[in-house]
Amino acid sequence: MRAADKERILTDVVARVVEEQTGRPGVQLDELVADSVFHELRRLKGEGGDEVAFWQGLKREVGHASARELQSMVRRITRRYAEEICGRFDERVYDAVTRAGEPVMGLLLNAISPRRLVEGLPHALGGGGLPALPGVDQSIVVQGAVSTLHRLRERGTILLVPTHVSHMDSIAVGWALWKMGLPPFLYGAGLNLFSNPVLGFFMRNLGAYTVDRRKTDPLYKTVLKAYAQATLENGYDNIFFPGGTRSRAGALERKLKLGLLGTGVAAYTHNLQQRKPQRERLYIVPATLSFQLVLEAETLIDDFLQEQGKSRYIITDDEATKPKRVVDFFSQLFSLDSKIYFTVGQPLDPFGNRVNDDGESLDPGGRAIDPARYVMRDGEVVVDAQRDAEFTREVGERVSEAYARDTVIQTTHLVGHAGLLLLRLKNPQTDLIRLLRAGGRVDDVSLRELYAEVDRELVELRGLAARGGVRLAPLVETGSADDIVADALRHFACYHTQPALQRRGDRVSSPDRGLLFYYSNRLEGFRLERGVGLTPALAPDHRTLSTGRS
Amino acid sequence: MAQPRRIAILGGGRLAYGALGMVRPGVRAGTHVVVGWGRSADARRVLEEGGATVAANAAEAVADAAVVILCVPAPSLAELTGLAASAASGDQVVVHAARGVGAGFALPHEILRAGSCWKKIVALGGPLYLDDAGSGRALNAAIASRFDEAIDAVRAVVRGAPLRLSSTHDIVGVELCGALSNVGHLAAGLAAGAGLGETDQGLLHVRALLEAGRLGRAMGAERATFSGLAGVGDLIPRRVSSQRRHRDVGHALGAGTLADSGHDDAAVTALEGVVTAREGARFAIRHGWSAPLLSAVQRILDDGAPVAPTLQALLETELGLQAA
Numbered sequence: 001m002r003a004a005d006k007e008r009i010l011t012d013v014v015a016r017v018v019e020e021q022t023g024r025p026g027v028q029l030d031e032l033v034a035d036s037v038f039h040e041l042r043r044l045k046g047e048g049g050d051e052v053a054f055w056q057g058l059k060r061e062v063g064h065a066s067a068r069e070l071q072s073m074v075r076r077i078t079r080r081y082a083e084e085i086c087g088r089f090d091e092r093v094y095d096a097v098t099r100a101g102e103p104v105m106g107l108l109l110n111a112i113s114p115r116r117l118v119e120g121l122p123h124a125l126g127g128g129g130l131p132a133l134p135g136v137d138q139s140i141v142v143q144g145a146v147s148t149l150h151r152l153r154e155r156g157t158i159l160l161v162p163t164h165v166s167h168m169d170s171i172a173v174g175w176a177l178w179k180m181g182l183p184p185f186l187y188g189a190g191l192n193l194f195s196n197p198v199l200g201f202f203m204r205n206l207g208a209y210t211v212d213r214r215k216t217d218p219l220y221k222t223v224l225k226a227y228a229q230a231t232l233e234n235g236y237d238n239i240f241f242p243g244g245t246r247s248r249a250g251a252l253e254r255k256l257k258l259g260l261l262g263t264g265v266a267a268y269t270h271n272l273q274q275r276k277p278q279r280e281r282l283y284i285v286p287a288t289l290s291f292q293l294v295l296e297a298e299t300l301i302d303d304f305l306q307e308q309g310k311s312r313y314i315i316t317d318d319e320a321t322k323p324k325r326v327v328d329f330f331s332q333l334f335s336l337d338s339k340i341y342f343t344v345g346q347p348l349d350p351f352g353n354r355v356n357d358d359g360e361s362l363d364p365g366g367r368a369i370d371p372a373r374y375v376m377r378d379g380e381v382v383v384d385a386q387r388d389a390e391f392t393r394e395v396g397e398r399v400s401e402a403y404a405r406d407t408v409i410q411t412t413h414l415v416g417h418a419g420l421l422l423l424r425l426k427n428p429q430t431d432l433i434r435l436l437r438a439g440g441r442v443d444d445v446s447l448r449e450l451y452a453e454v455d456r457e458l459v460e461l462r463g464l465a466a467r468g469g470v471r472l473a474p475l476v477e478t479g480s481a482d483d484i485v486a487d488a489l490r491h492f493a494c495y496h497t498q499p500a501l502q503r504r505g506d507r508v509s510s511p512d513r514g515l516l517f518y519y520s521n522r523l524e525g526f527r528l529e530r531g532v533g534l535t536p537a538l539a540p541d542h543r544t545l546s547t548g549r550s
Numbered sequence: 551m552a553q554p555r556r557i558a559i560l561g562g563g564r565l566a567y568g569a570l571g572m573v574r575p576g577v578r579a580g581t582h583v584v585v586g587w588g589r590s591a592d593a594r595r596v597l598e599e600g601g602a603t604v605a606a607n608a609a610e611a612v613a614d615a616a617v618v619i620l621c622v623p624a625p626s627l628a629e630l631t632g633l634a635a636s637a638a639s640g641d642q643v644v645v646h647a648a649r650g651v652g653a654g655f656a657l658p659h660e661i662l663r664a665g666s667c668w669k670k671i672v673a674l675g676g677p678l679y680l681d682d683a684g685s686g687r688a689l690n691a692a693i694a695s696r697f698d699e700a701i702d703a704v705r706a707v708v709r710g711a712p713l714r715l716s717s718t719h720d721i722v723g724v725e726l727c728g729a730l731s732n733v734g735h736l737a738a739g740l741a742a743g744a745g746l747g748e749t750d751q752g753l754l755h756v757r758a759l760l761e762a763g764r765l766g767r768a769m770g771a772e773r774a775t776f777s778g779l780a781g782v783g784d785l786i787p788r789r790v791s792s793q794r795r796h797r798d799v800g801h802a803l804g805a806g807t808l809a810d811s812g813h814d815d816a817a818v819t820a821l822e823g824v825v826t827a828r829e830g831a832r833f834a835i836r837h838g839w840s841a842p843l844l845s846a847v848q849r850i851l852d853d854g855a856p857v858a859p860t861l862q863a864l865l866e867t868e869l870g871l872q873a874a
Contacts, residue, residue, distance in 0.1 A: 351640065353667065363667035365635060374640035374669065378555070378616070378698065386698045394669070530838070 001086070001186065001207065005234060008492035010082050013226045017078045018227075021219070022071055025284070029070035033062045033220065036077050054080070060504060081223040085209050110167070142176045144344035144406060148357050149285055152347055153182065155359040155369035156281025157235050159264050161290045162342075163253060163403055164241035166295050167318075173239060173289070176342040186231050187239035189223070194392035207236075213245075221259065228260055232267035232282065233274075235461035242399060244303075247542070248304035250297065250518035252288075252403045252525060255541035261399075262392040265350040265375075269388070272372055272381045280372075281359055284395060285371060290473075292338040292410045292491050294518070295329045301518035305436060332494045341408040343471060352394040404525060408471045412500070416519030417528065418453040419445065419510060421503045424534055432537055433545060436513045444509035447485070454481040457528050470526065486514075492519075557585040558611045559602060559629055561621030562593020565647055568680040568689070569619045570600030577712030582707060587611035608633035613847075618668075622648030624729070628746045631665035636742045638666040643703040647674040647691075648806040649728035650822025655833035657725045673779040675724040676716065677787040690787075692780035694724035716779045723775030726762045730843075731784055732796050732823030733830070734758025737847050737861065741801020742780040744857040750865055757843045759785055760869065763831060764859050765830070768839055776823060796823045802805050803850070804857045824851060842867060 001009065021032060040055045058073055065073065092452055123172045152158060170189055177184060188211040212222060232238055240260045243253035261284075268282045295301070299318035346354060349361040349371045356362055361371040374391065375381050425434065427440030434440075458481065463482055465472045489508075492499040498512040500519055517537070524538045535548050557576075559569050574837045576582045586597030587605045594604050600766065605611035612618055612634040622630050624736065628646055648658040659671040676692035693699050701717045707742075718724065737752040737758065763776040775781060799818055808818070818824060831848035832842035834841035846864045849855035 060735070351669065361667075363630075363635065363638070364664050367636065367667075369638075369667045371640065376641045378552075384699055390696045391669075536821065 001209075001231065005236075009227070009234060010079070010086055013082045013223065013230050014075060014078045016230070017082075017219075017223055017226050018071070018075050021074055021078075021222070026151040029067065030062055030065070033058060033065075033073045033077065033364060036217045036219050037062065039220075040213070043214055043216065070474055074142050077219060078223055081220050082227060083418060084212070085224055085227050087208075087210050092314065112140055139338065140172060140175050140340045140342060141177050142342050142344070144287070145285075146180055146344050148347060149180065149344050150182070151357050152281075152283045152355070152359050153237065153283070156283055157232055157267075158185070158237040159232065159261075159284045160237070160239045161242050161246070161261065161280065161284060161286050162239065162400055163407065164243040164245070164248065165247050165289065165300075166291065167246070168291070168295055169241070169246075169289050170239075170338055172342060172347045173287070180521065182237075185237040185239045188228065205522055218539060225259060225263055229267045229270070232263060233270055233276075233297060242396065244302060245295065247536060248300050249521045249524075250294065251521040251538055251542040252400075252407055253542065254400055254525065255543060256396040256400060258389070258392045262388060265388045265391050265397070267547075268350045268371075269375045269381060269383055272375065273383070282350055283347045283355060283359065284350065284399070285347045286399045286406065288341070288343045288345070288403055288407045290341040290343070290408035290410060290522075291430060292336075292340075292412050292473075293329070293495050295326065295330075297518045298496060298512070299516055301514045305514055305517075306434070336491060336494060338491065339410075341471075341473070342412075343408060345402040345406045345408045348395060348398055350372065350395065351391045352398040362411060394533055405469060406471060407522070408473050409476055409486040409523065410473045411475055411484045412491050412519045413522035414457060414461070414476055415450070415454060416486050416500055416516050417523040418450055418457055419508060420513075420516050420520040420537075421529060421532065421534065422449055422453055423510065423513070423516075424537075425532060439513065444504075444507045447503065447508055450485060450508050451481040454484055456531065457523075459483075460531065461526070464526065486547045554580055555582040555707075556614055557582050557584045557586060558605075558615035558618045559597060559621060560588070560608055560611060560634065561626075562588040562590060562596050563619035563621065564680050565595050566593065566865075567600065568678075569591050570597070570602065572689075572708045572711045572713060573619075574601065576707055579710065581697040581709075582616075585611045585615065585634055596806050607729065608634075611691035612642070613637040615642060617645065620644065620646040620648070620662075621650070622646075623820075624648035624652055624661070625820050625822065625825050627658055627661045628652055629663055631668075635666040640667055640669065642668060643670045643672060643695075643697075643700045644668045645672040645674060645704055647678060648725075648822070649732050650826045651729050651829050652825075653829065655826075655829040657722060657729070659721050659725060668778075670697045670703075671695060671721065672700050672704050673721050673724045673728075675728045676784050677779070678758075679787060686712070690714045690779065690783075691716070692724050692775075692778065692783070693717045693728075694719065694721040694775075694780070696721060716783075717770070718775060718778070718780075720772040721777045722769055722826060723771030724780040726766045726769070726771060726778040727759070727776060727784060729822065729826045729830075730758045730762035730765070731755075732821075732828050733761075733847055734785075735794075735796035735826065736800040736821075736823040737843060738787055739797035739802075739860050740804035740847070740850060740857050741800075742797075743801040743804020744861065746858060747859060750861070753865060753869075754843070754861070755785055757864070757869070761841055761843045765834070765839065765841065768837070796821060799824075817873055823847075827851060844856050 021027060022029060023360040037059045044052050044055065062073065115308060149158065162169060170187060174184060186207040186209060189208040191210055191212040194210060194308050208210040228238060242256040242261050244257035247253060264282055264284055271280050296318040349355050351371055351374045352475050353361045353363065353369065355370065359370040372381065422445040423435060423440060425444040426445065427435055430440040445447065461470060461472060464470050466478065475484055489501060489503055492501050494514065496515055500512055501508055501510050524536060524542060529536060539546050559566055559572055573584055574584065577584055584602040585605050586602035587596055587608050588594045591622055598604050608630060612784065620627065620630060627646065634782060644662060646658050651657055651662045662668050662671050672693060672695040673689045674693055674797060676690060678689060678691045682689050689712065693701055693704060696719050704714065734755040737754040741751045741754055759776060759781055762781065764771065766776060767773065799813050802808040802813060827847040828846050828851065829846060830841055830844035842864055846860050850860055
């Protein structure tokens with residue numbers, strides 16, 4: 001965010017949140033402050049310093065504060081949260097970074113490893129790019145509605161909503177934006193990503209703002225949404241990951257978190273009311289990221305397979321926090337000529353309608369319509385929270401459909417799915433969770449069976465792809481089952497602690513069935529298991545295991 | 551004084567007659583004016599006699615309307631939407647009382663959305679016994695929309711009319727109840743025509759509601775809807791005007807007297823319950839869901855399955871009160 005806008009937006013956010021909170025019927029300000037104090041002191045238990053002192057001070061004051069003092073406290077808390085979210089920003093760094101382009105994106109990828117950064121810094125700042133990670137440029141394939149995205153950005157504000165599987169997503173999206181010739185977008189990144197001093201420095205200055213998911217205070221979430229909405233209203237393109245957190249199971253997100261997504265229709269309505277014609281247009285652009293291998297797959301699937309209720313919402317010790325794992329991951333991925341696909345989906349208006357290249361909203365028959373009418377009543381723009389929540393739910397459904405349509409199926413997904421499906425078929429008496437944890441009576445399959453199953457699934461997937469229902473990586477699109485299996489096994493063998501699948505003679509087994517499940521899940525929801533009489537592995541929302549027969 | 555709001559009524563028959571009655575107090579009070587359009591001369595006559603200004607076409611009637619009331623059965627919704635879509639706008643509230651489905655088991659609100667920019671859609675369900683209105687008694691209906699403002703708009707339009715509305719956000723549930731209720735009436739008519747007793751006929755109605763509930767749960771409807779006014783509340787009075795035809799047609803089919811009954815084949819084929827049974831049976835197979843009543847009625851209609859044995863076999867199966 002530009003420095004000139006920062007204070008104005010912060011002031012606006014604080015004013016808006018305080019007005020909303022103090023104007024709500026039935027809200028007791030002392031309870032509101034006490035609630036914030038309670039949540040924050042609980043989070044900070046055992047810690048000291050300024051932050052604890054701030055909350056302890058409020059705790060002492062709240063019991064005997066006047067109405068005016070309570071309002072001031074709400075203002076102080078809101079301002080504190082807003083400043084923390086907005087973070088520090090140095091316009092000079094922003095300008096340098098956005099001009100430098102590729103070298104800096106290389107730096108970002110290397111920033112995970114401070115040592116490599118130091119080694120590469122002189123070369124990069126000299127404009128020569130980083131030699132440490134060759135092939136980054138060739139490894140990220142940007143495709144889909146790229147030209148439409150360009151045109152719409154000239155006409156309005158973009159809310160980019162990608163799938164989320166890895167901490168590498170934000171970096172890959174940043175790279176893709178640069179490759180498309182677009183400036184960095186604002187986005188909310190988890191506080192843990194800022195803990196790396198170098199990465200944090202660049203993220204902050206490239207437009208990332210802080211989202212501290214450890215904070216459970218409802219007021220914090222209100223401030224976060226108000227901040228995101230205010231930036232959209234002011235024409236800042238944003239990135240939200242509506243899955244909320246990285247997909248633990250490896251599946252495409254089905255049930256999206258609608259809180260931040262809902263700021264789209266709120267910002268649109270607000271600008272209509274304020275009669276800001278230059279800011280009125282807002283477009284929601286779904287995007288998918290597809291990795292052949294996922295850096296944190298082992299940790300994520302372990303977490304998913306924890307007993308119900310024990311999985312962690314925030315993971316702070318996964319592979320992304322281990323520099324060597326990150327470097328190994330990229331080196332090995334690139335050495336296999338592996339691709340990361342970033343696919344830009346068809347844009348939507350804030351009500352879930354398609355838009356054309358000129359930014360006009362279309363009805364299902366392709367007729368241009370006026371989206372402003374959705375928020376009008378008797379000719380006037382009106383704010384209606386229930387109406388907006390319903391529109392946001394619909395946008396969520398359209399985004400979720402776009403994820404399925406635009407995800408790129410790679411060899412590891414297909415072969416992982418085929419391998420796990422065969423193991424399920426060979427162990428009909430063993431339920432899925434037991435099969436994954438302890439294995440079944442039969443723990444391998446013949447290569448011939450695997451080829452046959454891959455062939456069967458290929459027929460369905462290629463048919464679906466021809467109807468526009470999914471995208472396939474080139475090898476999956478045209479290769480033989482032999483080549484696809486060979487490519488997947490090469491990938492499985494190269495990075496993870498144990499491979500998801502490995503070949504021994506003419507048999508294939510899974511040393512890490514959890515990992516196999518993880519990669520298999522990318523094909524969850526495409527109903528490939530029905531052809532062999534199995535039920536889906538995951539529940540319809542893709543957040544828990546299915547309760548059906550394995 | 552505020553400009554009167556424009557209400558569009560499209561279609562004809564008893565539903566249009568009922569709709570005109572519902573909006574009449576507002577017209578008299580000067581809060582709204584009514585513009586209508588119907589394809590047939592009969593429909594236009596009903597509209598004109600009811601005080602509506604008759605438009606030249608559907609789009610003209612819909613243009614600038616605040617509320618659009620569609621008075622046609624489900625199989626005609628797609629065509630009517632196509633005729634009106636060029637004048638549709640996102641702020642319009644669209645009301646229907648269809649009790650059936652379209653091709654591919656598309657529910658009425660899905661048909662409307664697929665053919666236009668309309669999103670603020672309201673389904674009327676439940677007993678909705680139009681003869682009550684004719685006798686000056688209050689009409690009872692479930693009113694379903696995902697948008698509170700759409701429900702409020704309908705309440706405002708019918709203010710002053712003898713109408714008891716019970717609202718819900720569960721439009722899927724209300725529409726399924728209506729569609730399956732027609733299949734239930736068709737099945738009960740078939741049973742009566744084939745000589746099955748009243749208990750069996752009643753059980754076919756119960757099965758229709760249970761089947762609606764099972765499909766509803768799979769399609770995201772709320773369980774409570776099926777035990778509310780749109781479900782059980784419709785089953786008990788079960789005298790909804792449009793459903794009499796279903797029972798009559800079913801009875802003629804069951805007794806083998808259709809040819810002499812005065813119902814022409816085209817009208818039978820387009821009957822909401824007939825379309826629902828056909829589309830529902832295919833839809834259930836495609837999704838691997840159990841829909842024994844839809845399947846039995848479809849086999850009787852399309853495959854010539856013998857009526858009494860088919861329905862008796864259905865009644866022999868476990869009722870499946872808890873089945874998902």
